[in-house]
Amino acid sequence: MSPQADFERNYFLKDIPLQIAQDKYQNHLLDIGALLKKETEIISIKDSVGRVSSQAVFAKISSPHVTTSAMDGVAIKYESSLGATETRPIKLIEGSAFLWVDTGDPVPEGFDSVIMIEDLEKYSANEIIIRNPVAPYQHVRKIAEDIAAPELLLQQGAIIRSLDLACLGAAGLSDVKVNIPPKVCFIPTGTELVKIGETPGPGQIIEFNSIFLSALVEDWGAEASVRNPVSDDPTLLEQALLHSIIDCDILVVIAGSSAGSEDFTSSVMAKLGEVIVHGVAIRPGHPVILGSVSGKPVIGMPGYPSSALTTAELFLKPIIYGFLKSNEIVPDQIKSVMGKKVASPLGEEEFLRVVVAPVNGDYIANPTTRGAAMTLSISKSDGVIKIPANSEGIEEGSTVLVTLNRQRSEVNKTLLISGSHDIALDILASELTFAESGVRLISSSVGSVGGLLALSKGYAHIAGSHLLDEETGEYNFSAVKRHMPNEKVRIYD
Amino acid sequence: MSPQADFERNYFLKDIPLQIAQDKYQNHLLDIGALLKKETEIISIKDSVGRVSSQAVFAKISSPHVTTSAMDGVAIKYESSLGATETRPIKLIEGSAFLWVDTGDPVPEGFDSVIMIEDLEKYSANEIIIRNPVAPYQHVRKIAEDIAAPELLLQQGAIIRSLDLACLGAAGLSDVKVNIPPKVCFIPTGTELVKIGETPGPGQIIEFNSIFLSALVEDWGAEASVRNPVSDDPTLLEQALLHSIIDCDILVVIAGSSAGSEDFTSSVMAKLGEVIVHGVAIRPGHPVILGSVSGKPVIGMPGYPSSALTTAELFLKPIIYGFLKSNEIVPDQIKSVMGKKVASPLGEEEFLRVVVAPVNGDYIANPTTRGAAMTLSISKSDGVIKIPANSEGIEEGSTVLVTLNRQRSEVNKTLLISGSHDIALDILASELTFAESGVRLISSSVGSVGGLLALSKGYAHIAGSHLLDEETGEYNFSAVKRHMPNEKVRIYD
Numbered sequence: 001m002s003p004q005a006d007f008e009r010n011y012f013l014k015d016i017p018l019q020i021a022q023d024k025y026q027n028h029l030l031d032i033g034a035l036l037k038k039e040t041e042i043i044s045i046k047d048s049v050g051r052v053s054s055q056a057v058f059a060k061i062s063s064p065h066v067t068t069s070a071m072d073g074v075a076i077k078y079e080s081s082l083g084a085t086e087t088r089p090i091k092l093i094e095g096s097a098f099l100w101v102d103t104g105d106p107v108p109e110g111f112d113s114v115i116m117i118e119d120l121e122k123y124s125a126n127e128i129i130i131r132n133p134v135a136p137y138q139h140v141r142k143i144a145e146d147i148a149a150p151e152l153l154l155q156q157g158a159i160i161r162s163l164d165l166a167c168l169g170a171a172g173l174s175d176v177k178v179n180i181p182p183k184v185c186f187i188p189t190g191t192e193l194v195k196i197g198e199t200p201g202p203g204q205i206i207e208f209n210s211i212f213l214s215a216l217v218e219d220w221g222a223e224a225s226v227r228n229p230v231s232d233d234p235t236l237l238e239q240a241l242l243h244s245i246i247d248c249d250i251l252v253v254i255a256g257s258s259a260g261s262e263d264f265t266s267s268v269m270a271k272l273g274e275v276i277v278h279g280v281a282i283r284p285g286h287p288v289i290l291g292s293v294s295g296k297p298v299i300g301m302p303g304y305p306s307s308a309l310t311t312a313e314l315f316l317k318p319i320i321y322g323f324l325k326s327n328e329i330v331p332d333q334i335k336s337v338m339g340k341k342v343a344s345p346l347g348e349e350e351f352l353r354v355v356v357a358p359v360n361g362d363y364i365a366n367p368t369t370r371g372a373a374m375t376l377s378i379s380k381s382d383g384v385i386k387i388p389a390n391s392e393g394i395e396e397g398s399t400v401l402v403t404l405n406r407q408r409s410e411v412n413k414t415l416l417i418s419g420s421h422d423i424a425l426d427i428l429a430s431e432l433t434f435a436e437s438g439v440r441l442i443s444s445s446v447g448s449v450g451g452l453l454a455l456s457k458g459y460a461h462i463a464g465s466h467l468l469d470e471e472t473g474e475y476n477f478s479a480v481k482r483h484m485p486n487e488k489v490r491i492y493d
Numbered sequence: 494m495s496p497q498a499d500f501e502r503n504y505f506l507k508d509i510p511l512q513i514a515q516d517k518y519q520n521h522l523l524d525i526g527a528l529l530k531k532e533t534e535i536i537s538i539k540d541s542v543g544r545v546s547s548q549a550v551f552a553k554i555s556s557p558h559v560t561t562s563a564m565d566g567v568a569i570k571y572e573s574s575l576g577a578t579e580t581r582p583i584k585l586i587e588g589s590a591f592l593w594v595d596t597g598d599p600v601p602e603g604f605d606s607v608i609m610i611e612d613l614e615k616y617s618a619n620e621i622i623i624r625n626p627v628a629p630y631q632h633v634r635k636i637a638e639d640i641a642a643p644e645l646l647l648q649q650g651a652i653i654r655s656l657d658l659a660c661l662g663a664a665g666l667s668d669v670k671v672n673i674p675p676k677v678c679f680i681p682t683g684t685e686l687v688k689i690g691e692t693p694g695p696g697q698i699i700e701f702n703s704i705f706l707s708a709l710v711e712d713w714g715a716e717a718s719v720r721n722p723v724s725d726d727p728t729l730l731e732q733a734l735l736h737s738i739i740d741c742d743i744l745v746v747i748a749g750s751s752a753g754s755e756d757f758t759s760s761v762m763a764k765l766g767e768v769i770v771h772g773v774a775i776r777p778g779h780p781v782i783l784g785s786v787s788g789k790p791v792i793g794m795p796g797y798p799s800s801a802l803t804t805a806e807l808f809l810k811p812i813i814y815g816f817l818k819s820n821e822i823v824p825d826q827i828k829s830v831m832g833k834k835v836a837s838p839l840g841e842e843e844f845l846r847v848v849v850a851p852v853n854g855d856y857i858a859n860p861t862t863r864g865a866a867m868t869l870s871i872s873k874s875d876g877v878i879k880i881p882a883n884s885e886g887i888e889e890g891s892t893v894l895v896t897l898n899r900q901r902s903e904v905n906k907t908l909l910i911s912g913s914h915d916i917a918l919d920i921l922a923s924e925l926t927f928a929e930s931g932v933r934l935i936s937s938s939v940g941s942v943g944g945l946l947a948l949s950k951g952y953a954h955i956a957g958s959h960l961l962d963e964e965t966g967e968y969n970f971s972a973v974k975r976h977m978p979n980e981k982v983r984i985y986d
Contacts, residue, residue: 049708066695104685106695147869155923162708163898166798166868169701174690192597197667202559202599208662215542215655305659327931330902375659376640405656409823430648438820
């Protein structure tokens with residue numbers, strides 16, 4: 001459809017605030033019972049890592065299930081050792097006063113302690129000598145000291161981890177009841193789409209959103225499937241939507257690059273079901289569509305990758321955790337100082353991707369390249385900050401909260417170079433990462449002067465600079481003096 | 494084998510310090526070329542999450558690959574808009590001065606900016622009016638603004654994440670070359686072992702270590718397989734080892750509960766290959782055996798679960814990352830204050846599992862139930878602290894570094910109740926976790942007085958106490974007065 005043909009159409013979406021959009025949609029999904037699905041399955045604990053327990057898990061047997069010897073040696077009654085000394089040893093007779101035990105053997109009835117074989121002296125074929133008294137329950141694993149059946153092992157809604165498998169196994173469980181992951185179906189739309197691996201012509205776009213989003217929802221515990229792309233044709237989209245909704249729990253229509261395709265999605269969703277929200281005051285991601293068809297959540301997701309990511313995190317992730325009946329694990333957050341001023345439009349909540357480095361005891365956050373269509377800056381970012389709708393941006397030096405998408409330990413090993421960029425830095429970055437130290441080098445391109453300023457303010461570890469002083473014909477010296485008057489500078493040739 | 498038959502055997506292992514053991518083993522593996530394996534495979538980016546890139550990944554095409562319109566509207570030369578105002582609009586003619594474009598369309602040759610359709614006025618069939626000047630490249634995605642081929646996307650050795658798939662797709666990659674994960678084979682040993690799901694008789698033990706360890710090594714990027722358990726018989730172990738070493742890259746013999754089985758492992762390993770280290774001064778896990786057979790790493794791992802976990806983390810994990818040629822991602826670490834005194838033997842590095850809660854601005858760490866055989870405390874722990882070999886333990890109130898096995902965000906939502914335990918607390922904990930708040934309640938059983946003391950020192954949020962004052966016949970009042978003299982107390986009936 002040419003935009004000219006559609007010239008009179010109202011292109012303005014009524015963007016509503018994020019919290020209102022989330023609440024409205026959540027209430028709608030509750031109203032239509034979309035999250036009530038309660039399917040569970042019983043699976044082997046071998047396959048349970050990452051799955052969500054559908055009910056509390058209790059121990060079947062105690063661990064240890066009988067009192068056992070923790071050592072190879074002899075079982076005795078501790079009273080029979082009392083008073084033994086180096087010079088006045090006590091002699092014990094096999095059977096009545098001691099019995100031989102291996103590690104893991106039950107401690108025989110009537111005995112309560114174990115003496116290690118290396119602490120014994122043999123006296124005769126069936127007699128031993130001990131020269132030290134023994135504490136009650138020495139070298140003994142008391143029944144249920146680890147797990148006392150039916151002790152609670154996992155709560156309902158727990159995401160099972162590798163570290164949980166030991167106690168499940170020890171408590172006699174071979175399988176566990178888990179929630180069945182929701183099936184998320186993605187429908188990419190857009191006549192301009194070509195598959196990954198194909199070379200796009202002018203005006204064509206590689207369809208990688210479905211791969212990217214599938215991987216994301218699988219991280220969150222869902223199952224993903226992808227339909228063949230649908231051209232920009234409302235009838236075809238309607239057919240695809242009706243066909244796909246049958247087999248999935250959540251349907252996501254990924255918009256093509258054309259604004260028109262979003263309008264198709266909205267009108268097709270409205271025809272087949274309900275559109276609850278069209279347009280949210282967020283950046284990126286504002287043209288998102290939230291609705292339902294046949295009692296199932298349907299999301300119209302913007303096609304720009306960064307918009308798709310933001311809307312997936314804000315709207316799709318909570319639905320997946322709702323199906324899984326599990327609390328979402330919130331990533332680590334780091335208080336940081338903004339290393340650069342960032343302007344942001346009033347009235348929109350902005351989700352800004354940043355890199356973070358620890359400089360002089362503070363974490364410094366710098367924005368990555370902004371834009372809804374960016375992908376490399378997603379990959380390079382360390383996390384996201386939220387700029388509230390009622391803010392015009394963030395001042396340099398103000399405190400922000402970064403929600404990390406990396407381990408804090410990686411951020412802690414980061415060197416931040418600010419200033420003029422050079423390809424040599426990329427090569428250095430690569431060498432450093434691969435070195436045993438695992439140091440990451442990130443660079444913030446703010447020009448030569450910006451780099452010196454960043455260094456002087458404690459916003460960078462290193463500054464890249466090549467400033468020519470036209471009076472002297474020398475590089476950098478006068479600029480360093482001017483911008484960093486209080487620093488001692490050493491010069492290396 | 495009965496311990497009596499073996500009475501004269503030397504049971505003392507020569508435990509060597511951890512760092513020396515790790516270095517010795519690493520050097521041995523380098524000497525025999527055990528980590529030189531360089532197999533790679535090419536896989537679809539769809540399947541690449543969690544895999545390790547075997548070489549640097551560069552962009553095949555730029556993104557966008559041509560300069561495109563970011564909006565539906567018209568492409569113009571920005572110069573032709575200069576001077577336009579509300580009162581003195583500029584009229585442009587289609588073809589020479591503007592062309593209609595859709596979002597994603599290439600910006601036609603000779604044009605550089607786009608005006609959104611909603612900012613236009615139509616004047617005639619092929620004329621528009623504009624009333625504002627336009628900035629160069631307005632609403633245009635410049636060629637390569639996201640990715641400039643052949644820009645570096647991933648470094649060699651990078652662990653590929655879902656967030657990386659967008660830039661891989663945008664840069665025209667459909668597949669990626671990755672290292673083939675090492676195959677780790679586990680051989681459980683011990684005549685006393687029964688399978689999970691079976692009810693163990695007295696003296697029998699459920700074999701769950703192989704399941705637990707398989708899940709762990711898969712978390713670390715390896716492939717796991719498990720052989721049927723081998724009885725305590727050196728000949729059978731020798732056969733199993735020779736048979737298994739063929740198909741795997743790393744072999745792990747899991748000791749049964751009997752100390753004897755460790756000796757079989759050591760002697761069989763020495764016979765078939767080399768034993769480099771037998772016994773390391775760590776707790777738990779000191780009887781670990783590090784060696785090689787047929788040029789491949791072989792580890793004899795203690796059978797107690799907590800020992801197995803510690804030795805897997807210390808010795809197996811680095812080998813796996815060595816094969817993967819990737820830096821291990823170190824988990825998050827938290828500086829905490831020890832809430833309880835912990836004694837630890839001199840001469841051994843102890844790895845102590847702890848729970849952590851934020852109390853009054855400090856993180857407070859309390860030990861979980863110690864012991865090599867414990868499993869539930871592994872699952873319940875939030876992380877591990879290392880007590881150095883030259884330390885007799887940790888004083889209450891001293892600073893420790895906790896290596897977390899949970900997200901910090903989970904720890905941040907933790908309420909710590911200290912003192913006298915009650916089953917009602919378990920029920921409350923369960924309710925809280927499942928509530929939307931996601932608050933975790935952990936309890937540290939230190940008795941009623943211990944709880945009041947912990948509260949007074951800022952080591953707990955809540956204290957559980959039921960102390961009877963025998964003089965007055967009242968509970969708690971006098972104890973609270975005595976142990977918390979400086980706190981205002983309010984009483985609820």
